[in-house]
Amino acid sequence: MSAATLVLDRVDKIYNVGGARPVHAVRAMSLELSPGEIGALLGSSGCGKTSTLRMVAGFEEVTHGSIALAGRPIQAEPPARRNVAMAFEGYSLYPPLTVRDNIAFALKSQRIDAAQVERRVAEVAALLEIEDILGRHPSSLSGGQQQRAGLARALVRDAALHLLDEPMGQLEPRLRAVLRGRLKHYIKERGLTVVLVTHDQTEANALADRIAVMEDGELQQFATPATLRDRPANRFVGAFIGEPPMNLLPAEARAEGQGVVFDLSRDARLSYAPGEVTAPVRDVVLERGRVIIGVRPHAIRLSDAGFSARIVANQWIGDQSHVAASFSGGSVVVVQHERVAARSGERIGLAVEARDLHVFDADSGVAVAHGEAPA
Amino acid sequence: MQHQSTFERVLRGVLIALVLVFFMFPIVWILLMSFQTNEQILRIPPSLLFEPTLENYRALITGRLETHAGTLDIRFMQNLWNSLILSVFSVALALVLGVPAAYAFARFRFRLGEDIAFTLLSFRFAPPLLVLLPLTLYFQDLGLSDTYVGLVWVYQLICLPLILWIVRGYFEDMSPDIEHAYRTAGHGWLTTFRRISIPLTAPGIAAAGLLAFIFAWNNFIFALVLASADKQPVTVGALAFVTASGIQYGQIAAAIVLSITPTLALALYAQRYLVEGLSLGAVKG
Structure with a gap:
């Protein structure tokens, strides 16, 4: 058979x-x-x-x-x-x-x-x-x-x-x-x-x-x-799929004009201009308010456009840098394919493109949106 | 072990010899006694030099013992035969009942399972006399006293727990996935039990069977109380050699030699099989 x-x-x-x-x-x-x-x-x-x-x-x-x-x-x-x-x-x-x-x-x-x-x-x-x-x-x-x-x-x-x-x-x-x-x-x-x-x-x-x-x-x-x-x-x-695991950050989503801002803590936020976040995603995210943002370590960029964090550990593991950093809203792991020069204790700026965002409901954990489309 | 001085080797040889003498001496002495007459045995000091006689064996086999006090009927061959029947049938019945039961206890969790298994085991540590008195009465009512069937039944108190518990351990050691593999290959439960479970635990089943046989063979008290002369095994039959006119040492020795022969032969035969089985299943999983 x-x-x-x-x-x-x-x-x-x-x-x-x-x-x-x-x-x-x-x-x-x-x-x-x-x-x-x-x-x-x-x-x-x-x-x-x-x-x-x-x-x-x-x-x-x-x-x-x-x-x-x-x-x-x-x-x-x-x-x-x-x-x-x-x-x-x-x-x-x-x-x-x-x-x-x-x-x-x-x-x-x-x-x-x-x-x-x-x-x-x-x-x-x-x-x-x-x-x-x-x-x-x-x-x-x-x-x-x-x-x-x-x-x-x-x-x-x-x-x-x-x-x-x-x-x-x-x-x-x-x-x-x-x-x-x-x-x-x-x-x-x-x-x-x-x-x-x-x-x-x-x-x-x-x-x-x-x-x-x-x-x-x-x-x-x-x-x-x-x-x-x-x-x-x-x-x-x-969080289960992928290595190192996805960063999960609690956040409060609010509208800012036609854009969207995710408040990660009192002084850390990710803000997106109108057009960066698509309209359907903006709608579902704002409807939830309290959400959890998921970002893969590979998707975090070193940039002053986002929020600032203090480096806890920085390791070059042969072909990539694994950087652990903490900020007022929690801690994140960042993976970069080129060597990151900053040492432990120094501050770095971290940013995430809108298309790399995963948004989950804060209570149920069910996905709300991935990148440019609602879940 | 390579760097052993001559002294160590000699010492080891002496110690092994001592242990051997200690354990083998009674057996050798019995063997020697079985070829002597009562007078030669009771001679003081005892002598290793004697004229061997087959008189003891002849008396046992013919069943007639001539002494200076007269002739004595002994039913040793009948006793030996009884021992064989009782032990073989007891072990066979215990295997038929005990191996599937052991499998059930090893593989399935069921209500009161552990309690039942432990109750069966407890038969082994209850003193036989505890059950003998009521048993005697019941057996007389049921017409089972002084029958092979009745004795084989009572012998299950000895054999069944032994086989159940030893074989259960072997089944538990065997991965159920070996059976599962066989079952997914298109075989039913019973075929799997027959073709996989039993052959793979065969060394354990043989060991348990052998042990049960020895215990059954050596049993004395059940047969003493529940069997009359024509159903008695050798253990009870040996009492006949203690006569009013004295103890027949020569015949006792010969009887012992004859009665340990079947067990010894079985053990030697099974030993070969056990080793073979063990080398097959030496590495589990």
């Missing part, structure tokens, strides 16, 4: 239902993945991403809601009948079998002919650079080798859906970087539908077509990497 659509409809996972301390691990999670699409579940540990994956695989019961694969509800089906392949975070290879037999295992039990099994195992082994360990047993392998063997065992299968739980966590950085590209090519070439669980943004960005950012059991936003970066749905996503 070929790749299929995965639909999660308001899925809830509550551990210890009816017990003394029920844990609501996943809340009303809805998302849809098209055939051949790679979706990543991204979040810190305990955000519910692995629980979601295990519900799709069938190792955890779905408390409420439904999961459909290729239009067929599967939440009540046993794992064997869901037609999914999974790579486990703990590898979970069969200890008595060699790596080759581990990878070929599912194919052999589907009665695929030996020559084809051999060819497909060789193909996936070449992809993951494990040809030299095919004859060995899992107990003699390093964590990285076991992880790749486990990944190969999942990728080699024809399944409607492939689930990859932290598939590269144990690999060294160079290999990880190389494999990401190749893995994506392999997946796209075969048109596999993939759900990837990771806490590594770089991995999610590099592999996934769309990323589901999760926090505290709730889906925050499910969008392409570019959308997550440019139009985060709320302040959590804004």
